[in-house]
Amino acid sequence: MERTSIKAILAGGIILASTTMIIAHGDVAPQPVDTAGLPETGEEWLIENPYRADKVGEEVWAKAIEIGASGYNQNCARCHGLEVVSGGLAPDLRFLEAEEYGDEWYAERYRTGYTQNGTTKMPAFEELLGQDAAWAIRTYIETRPDGDAMEEVADELKGLRDQLAGYATDASGADPDALKARLSEIAGGIETLSGAPVADSVAFRAAKLVDGTPAGYKSAAETLTIGLSATQ
Ligand code: HEC
Numbered sequence: 001m002e003r004t005s006i007k008a009i010l011a012g013g014i015i016l017a018s019t020t021m022i023i024a025h026g027d028v029a030p031q032p033v034d035t036a037g038l039p040e041t042g043e044e045w046l047i048e049n050p051y052r053a054d055k056v057g058e059e060v061w062a063k064a065i066e067i068g069a070s071g072y073n074q075n076c077a078r079c080h081g082l083e084v085v086s087g088g089l090a091p092d093l094r095f096l097e098a099e100e101y102g103d104e105w106y107a108e109r110y111r112t113g114y115t116q117n118g119t120t121k122m123p124a125f126e127e128l129l130g131q132d133a134a135w136a137i138r139t140y141i142e143t144r145p146d147g148d149a150m151e152e153v154a155d156e157l158k159g160l161r162d163q164l165a166g167y168a169t170d171a172s173g174a175d176p177d178a179l180k181a182r183l184s185e186i187a188g189g190i191e192t193l194s195g196a197p198v199a200d201s202v203a204f205r206a207a208k209l210v211d212g213t214p215a216g217y218k219s220a221a222e223t224l225t226i227g228l229s230a231t232q
Contacts, residue, residue: 030123033071033133037063041131045111047104051139053198061139065200068140071133079122084144090122098142098196110134142192145199149190154228156186157203161224164210168218176212183207183220202227 038060041050050056051064072084079090086092096102111134113124125134160183167174187204198204202224209220 030125030128031071031074033067033075033129033136035067035130035132035136038067038132038136041135045107045131046135047107048100049098049103049135049138049142051135052098052196064136064139065143067133068136068138071129071137072140075125075129076137084141085147093141094144094193096141096194098192098194102142102194103138106138107134110137140200142194142196143198143200144192144194145190145201146193149199150201153186153190153203157206157224157228160206161221161228164206164217164221164224168214168221171212171214171217174212174217176210176216180207180210183210 038051039056051061053061056064072080073082076093077084080093081087081089084092084094093106096106109122111124111126113120114122160179164179183203184207187199187201187207190199190201190203192199205227206220206223209223210216
């Protein structure tokens with residue numbers, strides 16, 4: 001599930017990157033965000049992200065990231081940058097504090113957008129996408145890994161990727177517990193820029209996929225391959 005979602009996000013991103021060049025960042029129709037599977041937030045606007053792992057558990061949190069990734073890449077990336085790495089057109093949202101203060105400001109901007117001298121610089125998303133999508137996107141944004149930290153471990157992750165790819169065809173001699181532990185350790189060293197406690201890095205994802213089966217090794221290797229090429 002996670003493997004396909006990353007692929008879908010990246011595929012979406014690539015299509016997005018090419019269309020962006022043609023239509024610039026002007027009027028692009030908002031893309032609906034399917035939030036099925038997330039607890040509904042209701043009518044009243046919250047001032048804090050309700051989809052954090054400490055509130056809804058890791059499974060719903062992971063779902064929010066997945067939904068938020070697609071929502072973000074379709075509605076926000078053309079201005080705020082692919083993978084939330086700003087190209088300078090609009091602020092880099094990875095730095096928005098993952099606590100009430102940052103959330104309140106996030107919700108404010110999301111709901112009302114931004115208009116300067118009569119020109120809409122950012123559309124208001126309150127009516128367009130609603131509240132559940134808002135917090136799913138927020139969850140995705142705040143869990144982006146620090147790119148510099150990713151670069152530091154890229155070589156080791158490439159090495160692990162090669163090992164995992166090998167075990168996908170021949171798992172004799174593999175030590176899944178050790179591999180999982182090392183990936184988790186690397187993941188634990190990669191921080192977010194928002195202060196959110198866990199970064200949704202490829203190391204984090206790969207660690208969860210290693211289960212001792214050839215299919216698990218294959219998914220983990222693919223997750224690392226995709227993630228490592230995206231950070232280059
Ligand atoms: C058409 C371009 C555009 C799109 C699309 C867009 N934004 Fe923005 N956004 C901007 C600009 C420009 C600003 C800076 C406004 C300002 O100066 O306060 C901004 C500011 C923000 C801020 C405040 C950041 C800060 O550090 O003060 C948030 C939060 C935000 N956007 C979220 C989003 C989200 C979430 C989406 C997608 C659902 C989105 N934006 C889509 C252009 C855009």
